[in-house]
Amino acid sequence: MIADEVRGRGRPRGFEENEVLDRAVRVFWEHGFEGASMSDLTAAMGINKPSLYAVFGSKEELFRRALVRYRDTYVAYAPATLEEPTAYGVVERYLRAAVDALTESGHPPGCLSIQGGLSCGPANSGITELLADFRAVFEGALAQRLARAEGEGDLVSGTDTAALARFVVTLGQGLAVHAAAGAGRESLQASVDVALRAVASFSAPPQDAART
Amino acid sequence: MIADEVRGRGRPRGFEENEVLDRAVRVFWEHGFEGASMSDLTAAMGINKPSLYAVFGSKEELFRRALVRYRDTYVAYAPATLEEPTAYGVVERYLRAAVDALTESGHPPGCLSIQGGLSCGPANSGITELLADFRAVFEGALAQRLARAEGEGDLVSGTDTAALARFVVTLGQGLAVHAAAGAGRESLQASVDVALRAVASFSAPPQDAART
DNA sequence: ACGCCAATCTACCAGTCGGTACAAAAATCC
DNA sequence: GGATTTTTGTACCGACTGGTAGATTGGCGT
Numbered sequence: 001m002i003a004d005e006v007r008g009r010g011r012p013r014g015f016e017e018n019e020v021l022d023r024a025v026r027v028f029w030e031h032g033f034e035g036a037s038m039s040d041l042t043a044a045m046g047i048n049k050p051s052l053y054a055v056f057g058s059k060e061e062l063f064r065r066a067l068v069r070y071r072d073t074y075v076a077y078a079p080a081t082l083e084e085p086t087a088y089g090v091v092e093r094y095l096r097a098a099v100d101a102l103t104e105s106g107h108p109p110g111c112l113s114i115q116g117g118l119s120c121g122p123a124n125s126g127i128t129e130l131l132a133d134f135r136a137v138f139e140g141a142l143a144q145r146l147a148r149a150e151g152e153g154d155l156v157s158g159t160d161t162a163a164l165a166r167f168v169v170t171l172g173q174g175l176a177v178h179a180a181a182g183a184g185r186e187s188l189q190a191s192v193d194v195a196l197r198a199v200a201s202f203s204a205p206p207q208d209a210a211r212t
Numbered sequence: 213m214i215a216d217e218v219r220g221r222g223r224p225r226g227f228e229e230n231e232v233l234d235r236a237v238r239v240f241w242e243h244g245f246e247g248a249s250m251s252d253l254t255a256a257m258g259i260n261k262p263s264l265y266a267v268f269g270s271k272e273e274l275f276r277r278a279l280v281r282y283r284d285t286y287v288a289y290a291p292a293t294l295e296e297p298t299a300y301g302v303v304e305r306y307l308r309a310a311v312d313a314l315t316e317s318g319h320p321p322g323c324l325s326i327q328g329g330l331s332c333g334p335a336n337s338g339i340t341e342l343l344a345d346f347r348a349v350f351e352g353a354l355a356q357r358l359a360r361a362e363g364e365g366d367l368v369s370g371t372d373t374a375a376l377a378r379f380v381v382t383l384g385q386g387l388a389v390h391a392a393a394g395a396g397r398e399s400l401q402a403s404v405d406v407a408l409r410a411v412a413s414f415s416a417p418p419q420d421a422a423r424t
Numbered sequence: 425a426c427g428c429c430a431a432t433c434t435a436c437c438a439g440t441c442g443g444t445a446c447a448a449a450a451a452t453c454c
Numbered sequence: 455g456g457a458t459t460t461t462t463g464t465a466c467c468g469a470c471t472g473g474t475a476g477a478t479t480g481g482c483g484t
Binding site (some may be wrong): 009010011012037038039049050053058059 | 440441442443444447449450451452453
């Protein structure tokens with residue numbers, strides 16, 4: 001029995017937390033941490049500053065909350081791709097899904113973890129690190145998945161799986177940069193076509209047709 | 213006879229234009245357009261604001277000047293790579309040189325055209341576009357070079373050279389993102405190793421061993 | 425040596441930044 | 455129906471933003 005709506009004792013809130021957080025995500029996504037002012041944020045969220053500070057504490061904490069919300073809402077596809085049975089399948093599904101997500105209509109193009117604050121002023125360098133750590137999480141998970149694939153004989157023995165994982169996420173980040181600059185979905189998918197050739201060159205041939 | 217030092221009639225300048233511009237490049241490179249305040253800039257450049265405004269006009273114009281200076285100083289290697297005789301050679305040299313430049317000690321890691329302002333506040337969206345255009349220039353030149361390579365039989369006939377060019381610059385931008393986050397040179401070069409496999413798969417076999 | 429003129433310095437501008445004090449408003453508990 | 459408790463709205467805080475006015479400095483041509 002989870003009762004998160006505790007029937008408070010004072011005046012009830014006039015907004016839902018995730019709802020206003022979603023709006024904050026959009027503003028940060030579009031303008032970055034420093035480019036989004038508190039006025040922009042409160043205007044988009046439809047609440048006043050005191051309410052915002054009462055719930056989220058500070059601009060930086062709001063951003064951290066928004067980043068988590070962004071992950072759960074918009075990047076849930078990424079870990080799911082790791083469940084594909086083959087390494088090639090994982091990479092293909094991830095890159096295809098990434099391009100679709102980066103160019104989906106209905107939200108800003110690109111990726112919050114890139115747009116949010118690749119570089120910040122001296123006071124906000126913590127944001128840059130936060131985002132770098134955020135991106136590193138999936139790279140680590142992908143590297144593990146590809147290492148497993150090599151162990152399973154799914155990638156040719158001796159494959160540098162860490163380099164392959166880094167290649168994939170590096171391309172993914174480049175795709176995010178390009179998407180944010182307005183590149184179309186088809187042209188990005190064409191880049192993915194090229195990248196998949198590299199991945200294919202590491203994929204072990206089907207077991208029933210092993211060479212030698 | 214070019215006399216750019218006109219021996220002025222009033223008090224001579226106490227600084228050299230390119231010298232202070234170089235310092236501005238570094239500040240923008242590290243903190244981005246919005247993250248770099250005029251105080252940061254003047255402090256690093258060693259001049260006062262009125263001097264700065266007298267020479268450069270505004271923060272945005274200073275950034276435009278800094279970007280040109282950056283291109284001439286730090287990205288001169290890029291167009292030079294197009295002179296390699298083969299498409300594979302062009303791409304390999306470009307990506308290798310890019311990684312070296314992105315991770316070179318003595319200046320901030322990464323690339324000004326990415327760090328400078330991937331996203332900006334509503335007032336400075338012009339900076340974002342300026343940088344996107346800046347990046348697009350090399351992509352266009354590379355696409356042309358690869359198209360020429362296909363015509364010369366250097367790439368297999370029917371190769372989507374535009375997609376290949378986009379793939380290469382997309383990876384390059386991903387490398388810049390990774391480098392800015394502190395990735396090491398070796399690990400980035402390992403990613404390039406992977407990427408080159410894709411490029412190799414488009415390279416026509418040596419003429420003296422043409423198939424069929 | 426004097427006047428000219430551009431470059432420099434100090435001090436300042438209005439506007440915005442992130443963040444808050446305080447009182448009115450709206451719900452529950454007794 | 456108070457008294458209590460929490461949220462909301464307004465109005466404000468000092469600090470800093472990009473950008474400038476005006477007096478001063480210093481090297482040149484004459």
